Amino acid sequence: MESSLQPGAQWPAAVPPVAFATTTAHPPLTRAQKLLLPLGVVLFDWLFWQEKGGVNLLVFSLFVVVAQLVLLPRVAAVRRSGYFWLAVGGSVFGGAMMAVYGSGAAALACGTSLLMLLGYVNQPHLKLVPYAALTAANSAAQAWLRVLRGLRAPRHGGAGMRRGWFYGRLLVVPVVILGAFHLLFAVANPVYDRLSGRALALLGEWLARLIPDISLVHLLFLALGFVVVAGVVVAVPVFAFADHESRFGEFIRRQRDGVASFGVRRPDxxxxxxxxxxxxxxxxxxxxxxxxxxxxxxxxxxxxxxxxxxxxxxxxxxxxxxxxxxxxxxxxxxxxxxxxxxxxxxxxxxxxxxxxxxxxxxxxxxxxxxxxxxxxxxxxxxxxxxxxxxxxxxxxxxxxxxxxxxxxxxxxxxxxxxxxSAYSLVRLNALAVYAVLLLLATGNWEVWIAEYNLQPRFRSIDVGFLLNMPDRVLPTLQARRALLNHATLLTMDSEDGTGEVITAEDAQRRLDFALNNARAEYAGYTHWQGLTYADWQARQALR
CATH class of the missing domain: 1.20.1280 (Monooxygenase)
Structure with missing residues (x-):
């Protein structure tokens, strides 16, 4: 990227987050942060534990937005940032699309908007969308450690309690690192995954005898909620990306390297x-x-x-x-x-x-x-x-x-x-990518794909591709199942139109199996957290 910095000029330093306008290295949590942190962990567990994505992501997005508005002081540079309000609107919009469709595109749009929101709160003068997301991720990776370092042992406890508190805090980081490597090895090695799963199941059974209502997996999920909410509530200043962005300008300036001035020497x-x-x-x-x-x-x-x-x-x-x-x-x-x-x-x-x-x-x-x-x-x-x-x-x-x-x-x-400058092009095109992501979140793509592909004019119907879609597509398949009896070719490959050829009877049987499973799943799911409007419509149609 080209720089527009004039010789001898200096860029302003990156602005620290407004929540930490203080000279102390590790400022204590404010009252609002102390209230929002446990509230957010409880809300995270209530919304997402053993739930699908749906209305819960909209509620959590609203919590994040409200938390940022509460934590910001009345006079702050971030309130004057158009990028901040763009991220606020994108977060609410992405959460709303999750409540309507629950699609992967809506989830990606919502998650990206929330990262952008936290990044622009951390560094209000940022403009690049990728830098805002990286700033937020870097801050969130340090926030939970900042919270743990700020914890203090009870003042009226004895020496043994203070010593236990010290070693308990000391072991948190190694345990987290151990958990990260365990997840990597479990993904890479199926034998290790199977054996470690058995060991964790035995450990969970042992803990279940001690604490009947809480499992080991649930405890790990609560720890994840603490890490996420700490990244939302506690903004750790991250200046690296803002400092790097400050070197670039919107336009190219002519470079005059090597030309002498002030009569020091004659130009060559x-x-x-x-x-x-x-x-x-x-x-x-x-x-x-x-x-x-x-x-x-x-x-x-x-x-x-x-x-x-x-x-x-x-x-x-x-x-x-x-x-x-x-x-x-x-x-x-x-x-x-x-x-x-x-x-x-x-x-x-x-x-x-x-x-x-x-x-x-x-x-x-x-x-x-x-x-x-x-x-x-x-x-x-x-x-x-x-x-x-x-x-x-x-x-x-x-x-x-x-x-x-x-x-x-x-x-x-x-x-x-x-x-x-190239920086200007990256900034504009990053915003365009974000706009397209929000546009993708507005579509009920699977249903539209099924409605288009199930037309009599097509000689082949990819049944496997359609049945692998979310359950909200099944009412469309049920309404047009007669086409399966007249298609000349039914394949199981969605990319090149070739693959396993199946009969019409087999296709009807697979469709009936998917419909029965969907009805059973809808009947057994009584919570509201993972519901979407599209799922509600499909449930009504499949009755």
Missing amino acids: FRWKAARALDLRKEFYAAAAVFGLVNVLLLAVNAIDINWLWFGFEPAPGFDLAQFVHEGTYVLIFSILLAMGIVLWFFRRNLNFYQPGLRWLRGGATVWVLQNAVLAVSVGLRNYYYILHSGVAYKRIGVCFFLLLVFFGLGTVLLKIWQRR
């Missing part, structure tokens, strides 16, 4: 001439690249426009899956490579090379526009695949990725004509 005119010659060579290289690749890309776009844009119809036996998968990945890579080349040539003083700047900007603009045409061709490939083979997750992902590509190409044009 030979050095300046060499620098001008190097800049001219760089201009020639950039002009050659833009000129040659524009000609090549013009030929590719002409072929695509003539072949794909008007009246495309795959011939019998045409491998549409290979045509889309391989062609789409290669074209997307070429677009990203083109954007990287533009960023490279327009990174420094070539933006100020007046003899050829107009021609250079023109060639780069034509290249960017041609890449936009190439992106349209990628979208058409994906559209034809959906038209002939149905919808899948990756095909929806390609559509939203192309939206980001068009936005990214637009920001590249801003860089070319407004001398924007």
Whole structure:
């Protein structure tokens, strides 16, 4: 990323979190923090213990937002930050979409928004979305240790109580590290996972005799809740990412390295001439690249426009899956490579090379526009695949990725004509990715996929793909189950349309099995924490 720092200028230091505007290294918890910390742990356990994601994530998101507003002082820089209020809105919106659909995209949007919220509270002057999330994660990783260090033994206890308190605190960190390595080994080694599971089950049975209502797993879950809530309530100052971001500016400034001033020494005119010659060579290289690749890309776009844009119809036996998968990945890579080349040539003083700047900007603009045409061709490939083979997750992902590509190409044009820095492009595109994530959270994608794929015009129906979706899809399958008897091919692979072929009777039997399981699960679930509006609708339809 290019820096816009003028020679001799200094950037302001990162602003510490408003909750810790104090000179002490480890400030004590405030009354609000002492109240919110145990309340949050109890709420976390009540909402998420043995529950699915749904209304509980909305309630917890509201708790996090209210906690931050309570902990902020009345006059704070964070209240004037548009990014902070964007994260507040995203957190509530993501939680609301979890209460409506309970999808993975909604959960990701909600979690990302909460991390952004905590990051902007920690460092109000942050702008980069990734840096805000990393700041929040770094702060949360230290917050629970800060809370434990702040605990004190009872004042009126004896020497034995104080000694036990000291060693108890000392063992917390090794136990946490041991637990982290245990999880890693359990994932990597199935034999260790099986043996350790038996050992933990025996330990849990022993603890169950001592404490009938609390299991070992529940205790570990409470510990997780403490770590999460401590990261929400206690903001540990993290300056690394804010300090790094402060080095960059929105626009590129001309660099004049090596030029003497104040009469100290005479400028080296030979050095300046060499620098001008190097800049001219760089201009020639950039002009050659833009000129040659524009000609090549013009030929590719002409072929695509003539072949794909008007009246495309795959011939019998045409491998549409290979045509889309391989062609789409290669074209997307070429677009990203083109954007990287533009960023490279327009990174420094070539933006100020007046003899050829107009021609250079023109060639780069034509290249960017041609890449936009190439992106349209990628979208058409994906559209034809959906038209002939149905919808899948990756095909929806390609559509939203192309939206980001068009936005990214637009920001590249801003860089070319407004001398924007790479930092500016990263900031804008990170916000675009976040906006797309929120947009993905609004969709009931599984139901829409099922409704589209269950059309009589499709010669094959991927039953396995549809039955592996969440239970809220089952009412759609039940309403259109007659199509399963007339499909010429039923497969179990959602990506390339090949796989295990099953009969219509087998498909109906699998659907009945899934419907019975869903009805039993809905009837046995009486809590509200993991419910969603889509699940409520499916429950009513399956009655």
